[in-house]
Amino acid sequence: MQFRPCIDIHNGQVKQIVGSTLSDLNQADTNPQENFVADKDSVYYANLYKRDGLTGGHIINLNKKGTAEYLLSEQAAKAALGAYPSGLQYGGGVDDSNALDFIKAGASHVIVTSYVFNDGRVDFDALKRISEAVGREHLVLDLSCKRVDDKYYIVTDRWQKISKEVITFDFLDKLAFYCDEFLIHAADVEGKQKGIERDLVEFLSTYNKVPITYAGGISNYDDIQLIDTLSNGNMDFTIGSSLDLFGGDLSYDEIVKRVVSNQ
Numbered sequence: 001m002q003f004r005p006c007i008d009i010h011n012g013q014v015k016q017i018v019g020s021t022l023s024d025l026n027q028a029d030t031n032p033q034e035n036f037v038a039d040k041d042s043v044y045y046a047n048l049y050k051r052d053g054l055t056g057g058h059i060i061n062l063n064k065k066g067t068a069e070y071l072l073s074e075q076a077a078k079a080a081l082g083a084y085p086s087g088l089q090y091g092g093g094v095d096d097s098n099a100l101d102f103i104k105a106g107a108s109h110v111i112v113t114s115y116v117f118n119d120g121r122v123d124f125d126a127l128k129r130i131s132e133a134v135g136r137e138h139l140v141l142d143l144s145c146k147r148v149d150d151k152y153y154i155v156t157d158r159w160q161k162i163s164k165e166v167i168t169f170d171f172l173d174k175l176a177f178y179c180d181e182f183l184i185h186a187a188d189v190e191g192k193q194k195g196i197e198r199d200l201v202e203f204l205s206t207y208n209k210v211p212i213t214y215a216g217g218i219s220n221y222d223d224i225q226l227i228d229t230l231s232n233g234n235m236d237f238t239i240g241s242s243l244d245l246f247g248g249d250l251s252y253d254e255i256v257k258r259v260v261s262n263q
Contacts, residue, residue: 001228003259004213004238005049005057007042007080007088012072014038014045016241017062032062035240036247042080045245050084052256056213058111058140058183058238061092081106089140091183096129103134110134111183113142114156120164122175131178141175143167144185145200152200159187169207176209183238186216190240196223198230205231218242220250224259 008015016036038045042059049057059077063070070093077090082105090102091111099110116127131139144159145152145167152167165171172182184204186197196217204212213236214227220242227237239255242248 001231001233001259002056002236003054003255004236005045005054006215006238006240007045007057007059007077008062008240009042009059009073009076009092010062011069012076014040014042014076015062016246038246042076043083046080046083046088048245050087052260054256054260055087056089056108056181056236057087058089058091058213059107060111061090063092065093078102078105089183091140091142094130096126096133099130099134099139103138107138109138109140109180111140111142113144113154116141117154117156117163117165120161122165127175127178136178137180139179140181140183141179142183142185143172143175144183144187144190146187147197147200152203155187159185167204172207173209179210181211181213183213183215186214189217190215195219196227198226201227201235202230205234208234211236213238215240218250221254221258224255 010017015034017032017034059080061070061073061077063073081088081090085106086108088107089109089111090107094110094112095115102110112130116123143154145154146162154163154165155161156163186200189197194217201214215238218224218239224237227235239250240246242250243252244250245252
């Protein structure tokens, strides 16, 4: 189990927001619910993670592609990638036309969801194109999901649309052919600091074709231990709003000490 750090960027600033409150209006963002707005820039966090030897963390541009705000966040993201080359992944507005640009800017991987979906289904032609554009070894699929009738449906377009795709092992196997990792946010609990989506972690715990990083709801050390126990150390995790770096109560330094030192 590894601790994967994060840098979420919105309107050019490092923030922690409740992802389910993102929405689009006339090609611009409305005001999402903010848990935290940093007074330090993206490069500060990239240098911190570099100092502590944390790899595989992700930078997410939370703005809608095509807006001025997206460009501000992209600039901040590329500054962080440049500060920690090959140490961080990048997601947000990635497609086969720009994916390689982020790799050249320093990203170890690019993260995609919406680009490889069409009318609620995976577009395997698009998936093949982006996989070939950067190489399978540089691609992460974000399979963030919401629970509907005891099934986990992938959500796209910044978690605003529930797709027709249900997470099953057979489905994951088909996707794993094209990518290096999965990043899975439990969108129902993301940013709420009220505990993990236990059933989702337990369901995914035995999957081992490609690494999985879980995100969503981690609020204390017991949640981290539960992920470790349920997955037998097979699943990585990321934390946002609960970290003291982002205004929460969980000590970043303590997590680095507890988890990283035991790897």
